[in-house]
Amino acid sequence: xxxxxxxxxxxxxxxxxxxxxxxxxxxxxxxxxxxxxxxxxxxxxxxxxxxxxxxxxxxxxxxxxxxxxxxxxxxxxxxxxxxxxxxxxxxxxxxxxxxxxxxxxxxxxxxxxxxxxxxxxxxxxxxxxxxxxxxxxxxxxxxxxxxxxxxxxxxxxxxxxxxxxxxxxxxxxxxxxxxxxxxxxxxxxxxxxxxxxxxxxxxxxxxxxxxxxxxxxxxxxxx
Amino acid sequence: xxxxxxxxxxxxxxxxxxxxxxxxxxxxxxxxxxxxxxxxxxxxxxxxxxxxxxxxxxxxxxxxxxxxxxxxxxxxxxxxxxxxxxxxxxxxxxxxxxxxxxxxxxxxxxxxxxxxxxxxxxxxxxxxxxxxxxxxxxxxxxxxxxxxxxxxxxxxxx
Numbered sequence: 001x002x003x004x005x006x007x008x009x010x011x012x013x014x015x016x017x018x019x020x021x022x023x024x025x026x027x028x029x030x031x032x033x034x035x036x037x038x039x040x041x042x043x044x045x046x047x048x049x050x051x052x053x054x055x056x057x058x059x060x061x062x063x064x065x066x067x068x069x070x071x072x073x074x075x076x077x078x079x080x081x082x083x084x085x086x087x088x089x090x091x092x093x094x095x096x097x098x099x100x101x102x103x104x105x106x107x108x109x110x111x112x113x114x115x116x117x118x119x120x121x122x123x124x125x126x127x128x129x130x131x132x133x134x135x136x137x138x139x140x141x142x143x144x145x146x147x148x149x150x151x152x153x154x155x156x157x158x159x160x161x162x163x164x165x166x167x168x169x170x171x172x173x174x175x176x177x178x179x180x181x182x183x184x185x186x187x188x189x190x191x192x193x194x195x196x197x198x199x200x201x202x203x204x205x206x207x208x209x210x211x212x213x214x215x216x217x218x219x220x221x222x223x
Numbered sequence: 224x225x226x227x228x229x230x231x232x233x234x235x236x237x238x239x240x241x242x243x244x245x246x247x248x249x250x251x252x253x254x255x256x257x258x259x260x261x262x263x264x265x266x267x268x269x270x271x272x273x274x275x276x277x278x279x280x281x282x283x284x285x286x287x288x289x290x291x292x293x294x295x296x297x298x299x300x301x302x303x304x305x306x307x308x309x310x311x312x313x314x315x316x317x318x319x320x321x322x323x324x325x326x327x328x329x330x331x332x333x334x335x336x337x338x339x340x341x342x343x344x345x346x347x348x349x350x351x352x353x354x355x356x357x358x359x360x361x362x363x364x365x366x367x368x369x370x371x372x373x374x375x376x377x378x379x380x381x
Contacts, residue, residue, distance in 0.1 A: 060292075207281065
C-alpha cells in the first residue's frame with residue numbers, strides 16, 4: 001500500500017515547513033509539561049483539558065464500559081502527572097499520553113481476561129468473501145438516508161474487536177497518521193494498515209447485508 | 224517501533240499476545256494489487272475524494288464524533304487533586320512542628336537532668352556578648368529561612 005498525502009507515514013522531511021510546525025508543537029508540549037511538573041497554576045488542568053478527548057477515545061474503544069473508562073481516564077492522567085519527568089519532548093505530548101492510556105487500558109483488559117484481537121481472527125475465513133464482494137460497487141444511494149442502515153453500521157463498528165475499533169477511531173476520528181498510531185500502540189505500521197483495511201471490508205460486508213444484499217455474493221443486485 | 228518518549232516504569236508489556244500473523248513487521252508486502260486498489264478506494268472515501276457510496280458511508284460513520292463521558296469539571300478536579308497531593312496539609316505541618324518542639328524540649332530536659340553542669344554552660348553561652356558569633360549566625364539563618372520559600376512547599380494556586 002502506498003502512503004497517502006493526508007496521512008504521511010514516514011518521517012517528515014527535515015528543514016521544511018512541516019518540520020518547523022512539528023518543532024513548534026514539540027516546544028509548546030515541552031513548555032506545558034514543564035509547567036505542569038513545576039506546579040504552575042492552571043498548567044496541569046490545561047494539559048488534561050487538551051488531551052482528555054484522545055485519552056477517552058483510546059480507553060473507551062478498548063474497554064467500552066463507561067464507568068471503567070472514566071476511572072481509567074483519571075488513573076491515566078494521575079500516572080501522567082507522576083511520570084511527567086520522563087517526557088523528554090522528543091515526541092508529541094499527545095502521543096506520549098496516548099501511549100500511557102493505551103497501556104492502562106491493556107492492563108484492564110488483561111485483568112478482565114479479554115482478548116484484544118481474538119474477534120479479529122474469528123473472521124479471517126470471511127476475508128476472501130469480503131474482498132470478492134468489495135470489488136463490486138455497492139449502490140447505496142437509495143438507502144443513504146436510512147437510519148436503520150446507519151444503526152446497523154454503528155452496531156457493526158461497536159461489534160469490532162477492541163484493537164481494530166481503536167485503530168479506526170484514531171485514524172478516522174482523531175485523524176492521526178499511521179506512524180503516530182504505531183507509536184501509541186506499539187503495533188507495526190503495516191499491521192495497522194492491515195487492520196484498518198480488513199475492518200473497513202468487514203463494515204462494508206455488514207452494510208451490504210443490511211442493504212439486503214447477501215454478504216457472500218460477488219454480484220451486484222439486479223437493476 | 225519504540226517511541227522516543229516512553230514512560231518506562233509504568234508501562235507493562237502488552238498483556239495479550241498478538242497473533243504472529245498480525246505482528247509481522249510489515250503486512251503491506253502481503254497486499255496484492257486487488258487489495259491495494261481497494262485500500263486506495265477506502266482512502267479516497269475517507270478523504271472525500273472518491274470511493275463508492277458504501278465506502279463513503281463507512282468513512283462518514285467512522286468520523287462521527289463519539290460522546291466523551293467525562294464530567295465538565297474533570298480537568299479542574301484532577302488538577303485540584305494533584306495540587307493537594309503535592310502540598311502537605313496545614314494540619315500535618317502544624318502537627319509536625321509541634322512534635323519537633325516537643326522532641327527538642329524532651330531532649331533538652333533529659334540532657335540537663337543527666338548533666339546539670341550543661342545548664343550552667345548554656346546560661347553562660349546565652350549571656351555571652353554577641354561577639355562570639357553564634358547569635359549573629361542564628362540571626363542570619365532565621366533571616367534566610369524567612370526570605371527563601373520552603374523547597375517542599377509548592378506554589379499556591381490562585
